[in-house]
Amino acid sequence: MLLLVALTVCLAAGIAVGVGALSLESPGPTATFDLSADGDQSSISIEHVAGDAVDVEALSVTVAVNGTELAAQPPVPFAGASGFDGAPAGPFNSRADSEWTVGEQAGLTVAETNSPSLETGNSVTVTLAVDGRRMATLETTAA
Template sequence: MPAESSLESPTRAVAPVVGVLALLAITVALAATVAVGMGFAGTAVLESGPNAAFDLEADADRSELTFEHVGGESITVTELDLKIAVNGDRLEHQPPVPFVGADGYRGAPSGPFNPETDSEWRVGETATLRVAGTNDPAIRSGDTVSVTVVVDGTTVTRLEATAD
């Protein structure tokens, strides 16, 4: 009998080792599946919109807003939407971009906001628009002017300036 028990002992020790290796393989496979899934989720977030930076100046005397594209990707102006507010109150008439002679604005805007210019707004280019007195609220010296820049439905940035 002692000979049989020494033979059975090594055979029984193999089953727990095989079980541990099987559980380890399943754990590694599940971890790899989760990592790949998270990688795809992260990619979708990164592709949400263009990366661009702008400066804003507000001139109360002329009721003029000047925008400068200071960095990042070019913006297709036909996909651009501006949401302008003065001291937190949205302007009654928001500017359609590009435009000429829109309600609530004086004359034609300059730069890429004018439909006669290139539809791509590139780094270093400046655009201006003048708010008409019929657009409410009026821009006065010391007012805070905020502009949300939206491209193809995605907010790119929010700008703020104090009117001079």
């Protein structure tokens, strides 16, 4: 009988902890993107093809070339950043609307000072995350 009471108390405590750990966070946006890269220009372009609008203020972008992450990652939105040439295009630019919607293209140019360098034939992977949750991983070969 004492064993049954102890087991019931343990189960109740386990359920209480489990319920407390459940999160009622709303899921992040879902969207589809198209990635292109130009090795001659060292540029990357991402088009928002379909889905929810994305708040660029909550977005993080991670770029890898041939499986190695760039030494300097783009701090979107930005107007000028170490490791990148000029100002980015579209919603990655800090002067643009912070909402990235269907049909808009965002782009950036990797500087020669960033490594690894982006060249024709390289594999390019871009990971987009909103509030720390991965939203998309895009891959292409630089033309």
